[in-house]
Amino acid sequence: MQFLNNTAASIEAQPEQLPDLNLPDAPAFLDALTSLPNYALFRNQLELCLSRAEHKSQELAVMVIGLDRFKQINDTYGYAAGDLVLQASSRRLAAFLTGHCALARLGGDSFALAVEIPADGQAVSALAERINQSLSAPFLIEGEEAFITASIGISHYPGQGKSVCELIANAKTAMDQIKDHGRDSHLFFDPERHQSRRSTRRAVLERALHHALEKEQLVLLYQPQIDLDNGEVRGVEALLRWNHPELGTISPTEFIPLAEETGLIHPISEWVLHTACTQNSTWHKQGHTSLRMAVNLSAQQFSKPGLDQLVHGVLEKSGLAPRWLELELTETIALHDIDAAIETLKVLKNMGVRLAIDDFGTGYSSLSYLRYFPIHSIKIDRSFVGGITTNSSDAAITRAVIAMAQNLGVRVVAEGVENEKQLIFLRSYQCHEVQGYYFFPPMSAKSIGQILLRQTEKSALSLSWSNPIPLGFSSGNP
Numbered sequence: 001m002q003f004l005n006n007t008a009a010s011i012e013a014q015p016e017q018l019p020d021l022n023l024p025d026a027p028a029f030l031d032a033l034t035s036l037p038n039y040a041l042f043r044n045q046l047e048l049c050l051s052r053a054e055h056k057s058q059e060l061a062v063m064v065i066g067l068d069r070f071k072q073i074n075d076t077y078g079y080a081a082g083d084l085v086l087q088a089s090s091r092r093l094a095a096f097l098t099g100h101c102a103l104a105r106l107g108g109d110s111f112a113l114a115v116e117i118p119a120d121g122q123a124v125s126a127l128a129e130r131i132n133q134s135l136s137a138p139f140l141i142e143g144e145e146a147f148i149t150a151s152i153g154i155s156h157y158p159g160q161g162k163s164v165c166e167l168i169a170n171a172k173t174a175m176d177q178i179k180d181h182g183r184d185s186h187l188f189f190d191p192e193r194h195q196s197r198r199s200t201r202r203a204v205l206e207r208a209l210h211h212a213l214e215k216e217q218l219v220l221l222y223q224p225q226i227d228l229d230n231g232e233v234r235g236v237e238a239l240l241r242w243n244h245p246e247l248g249t250i251s252p253t254e255f256i257p258l259a260e261e262t263g264l265i266h267p268i269s270e271w272v273l274h275t276a277c278t279q280n281s282t283w284h285k286q287g288h289t290s291l292r293m294a295v296n297l298s299a300q301q302f303s304k305p306g307l308d309q310l311v312h313g314v315l316e317k318s319g320l321a322p323r324w325l326e327l328e329l330t331e332t333i334a335l336h337d338i339d340a341a342i343e344t345l346k347v348l349k350n351m352g353v354r355l356a357i358d359d360f361g362t363g364y365s366s367l368s369y370l371r372y373f374p375i376h377s378i379k380i381d382r383s384f385v386g387g388i389t390t391n392s393s394d395a396a397i398t399r400a401v402i403a404m405a406q407n408l409g410v411r412v413v414a415e416g417v418e419n420e421k422q423l424i425f426l427r428s429y430q431c432h433e434v435q436g437y438y439f440f441p442p443m444s445a446k447s448i449g450q451i452l453l454r455q456t457e458k459s460a461l462s463l464s465w466s467n468p469i470p471l472g473f474s475s476g477n478p
């Protein structure tokens with residue numbers, strides 16, 4: 001995580017000049033990192049291209065370009081270098097803009113390009129090959145050559161889609177297919193191939209997910225967060241599970257992205273928020289009056305208008321005071337429109353809700369946003385915590401994040417604590433809270449109720465927290 005010590009990587013001795021793209025100034029439509037149009041603007045531009053193409057009976061190609069294994073660049077050289085590679089890639093792609101066409105960053109490591117060219121498959125293929133070649137030229141990072149490749153999915157207007165949404169979705173489908181089969185290449189959308197993919201696990205899950213809520217297949221587990229000052233359960237994090245009758249328990253890391261792609265994330269998030277707040281309200285009524293409930297919010301849910309009303313309504317209905325709800329957000333909320341993100345955070349903060357940055361250190365963002373984010377806590381990602389006793393960089397990063405959080409006056413929670421050595425390390429640097437299998441796995445509401453009860457009985461006996469002994473890991477599945 002080189003951005004912590006701000007060692008800006010130097011990429012390409014002679015940076016390419018970004019051509020004049022005739023873009024509107026409105027920052028809401030530009031990607032903050034690359035200054036390319038964002039997805040919203042790209043859709044508008046493509047709409048114009050389509051009407052022009054229709055009018056002139058011309059054909060169009062839409063490409064979705066995904067950088068392959070971009071995560072490795074971040075992991076190897078740090079996020080600052082990752083950002084510079086994205087900027088340099090956008091400049092290389094901009095060199096392919098001619099005439100009436102559009103280029104955008106769709107988010108993360110993917111771009112989209114729409115070009116008006118003859119309906120000659122070969123001409124499009126040749127262009128895709130040139131793009132691949134251009135992106136595979138080395139990037140110079142601090143004197144070292146770094147290489148990436150790209151997977152390009154192509155849809156063709158009018159043959160493989162007539163609307164903006166269809167064309168982008170079909171090009172994206174084709175890109176996903178190359179990513180599954182070797183990468184570093186390009187592929188045209190093929191409806192037959194697409195049909196056969198519909199029977200894959202992903203497609204099966206996607207269809208079943210539409211019914212998961214009504215069939216009551218979603219459940220929340222809760223994982224305690226332990227205060228290192230006194231060893232008490234200070235809060236719990238709600239973690240979603242999907243119990244499918246045939247496929248078994250499905251992890252949120254598998255189905256949340258699907259829910260995001262299909263828009264199902266909105267009803268699912270509402271259900272999660274409502275269930276978690278109602279559960280915490282019940283625990284409060286049972287006497288656990290200072291228990292916090294952390295709920296994960298996806299970036300999509302965060303940027304949907306009306307989040308504050310939703311949260312307000314759920315809190316009112318459940319009877320939970322706002323300060324006992326903590327919303328966990330990842331750094332990706334800062335990726336596209338930082339000003340809007342800050343505004344939403346302020347509104348939520350003013351309602352009295354707590355805000356946490358989850359998986360801290362894994363996003364592409366720069367640290368500067370932290371100055372403006374009205375957050376209450378930072379959660380150190382478990383990929384760093386996992387290495388604190390074996391990897392000197394992970395230890396240094398974790399120490400730096402704890403110190404930074406302390407200086408900013410926010411609480412710091414370490415995720416994924418799995419053993420005593422990690423706990424001793426975290427305590428010695430005054431990390432405020434810990435969460436992980438060493439203490440408790442995610443558990444059912446009933447099991448949490450029992451833990452809370454034991455804690456109340458213990459504190460009535462004034463037992464103090466003296467040594468790093470786990471509070472009671474319950475073996476087996478909760």
Ligand code: C2E
Nearest residue numbers: 239240251252253272296297298416417418435436437442
């Ligand atoms: P997260 O919010 O960072 O949650 C922590 C993840 O670490 C959880 O995985 C938890 O089970 C796991 N974990 C906890 N302690 C340990 C440990 O000691 N070692 C290891 N190796 N792992 C540990 P889980 O439950 O599979 O959730 C994965 C991710 O899915 C979450 O990461 C969160 O980003 C997302 N997620 C979960 N529930 C929801 C939800 O209701 N809404 C949204 N939008 N996302 C959710």
Ligand code: MG
Nearest residue numbers: 237296328358
């Ligand atoms: Mg979380």
Ligand code: MG
Nearest residue numbers: 358359379415
């Ligand atoms: Mg996390």
